[in-house]
Amino acid sequence: MKVQKERRFALLMAARNSDYVKKVYGGYFNVFVEALAGEGEKWDLFRVVDGEFPHMDDLHNYEGFVISGSPHDANGDEYWILELCYLLKTLFTMQKKVLGICFGHQVLCRALGGKVGKAYSGWDIGIRKVRFTEDFSVNWSFDLAEIPPTLSIIECHQDEVYEVPVGAQVLAYSDKTEVEMFTFGDNILGIQGHPEYTKDILDNLIDRLVWNNSIEKGFAEEAKLKLKKAEADRKYWERICKSFLKGRWIAQSQTYF
Incomplete structure (x- = not known):
């Protein structure tokens, strides 16, 4: 009987655990594994924010x-961010699947030649409807059930992608952010929102942003009120991410440098 090889994936953690997430979920690693992992898989954690990277070999x-x-600036020049950019370029050359979430979406764009900066319209915090472009619905195929033309996702960011790398495609946008999702060939995917977040994680994060004076109390209260009334389409987003990572996402037409 042939033994199936264990499938391995790596989480490049660009943020440190909050007390809340550590207490309730055991850390962000568990949040990601719960959302994205499947049977017969091994997930490894690398705390890149603390300089912990996988060995090139x-x-x-x-x-x-x-x-x-991450709360860090994707345009930052901290050593670990520059090392992360080098790693992402290497993975792109190797044609490895890379999924970037929020900061990950932004730093992935930067590493591959795109432009990132502060959002022109300020913070985006809450649950936002994202609309897919024609490139998503026409040029890509999945082994998934039909995906609705719009999906709601949890957002928490003050930076955004200005321009995707040359040869990349914008797959989704919203009324606040022009690049909610982009792809490059069939091995790179960036998502500005948080497919892995639950509402309670965002609720706690809003409190922490008020505490450290990143956002005003009135803005936070309004965001929390809207959060109570809306729901994110987490299951759809998880299926999209899993389909991409597990090799069932195939570009029908690709543009390269």
Whole structure:
């Protein structure tokens, strides 16, 4: 009987655990694994924010990589951010699957030649409807059930992608952010929102943003009120992410440099 090889994935953690997420979920790693992992898979954690990176000789052992969100600036020149950009360029050259979430979406864009900066319209916090472009619905195929033309997703960011890398495609947008999702070939996917977040994680994060004076109390209260009235389409987003990472996402037409 042939033994199936264990599938390995890596989470590149660009943020440190909050006390709340650590207490309730055991850390962000568990949040991602719960949302994205499947049977017969091994997920490894690399705390890139603390300078912990996979060894270059081990990259070929992984089928896919996920870059988490972060409070840090994707345009920053901290050593770990520059090292992360180098790693992402290497993974792109190796044609490894790479999924970037929020900060991960932004730093992935930067590493591959796009432009990132502060959002022109300020913070986006809450649940926002995202609309897919024709490139998503026409040029890509999935082994998934039909995906609705709009999906709601949890957002928490003050930076955004200005321009995707040359050769990349914008797959989704919203009334606040022009690049909610982009792809490059069939091995790069960036999502500005948080498919992995639950409403309670965002609720706690809003409190922390008020506490450290990142947002005003009135803005936070309004965001929390809207959060109570809306729901994110988490299951659809999880299916999209899993389909991409597990190799069932195939570009019908591709543009390269």
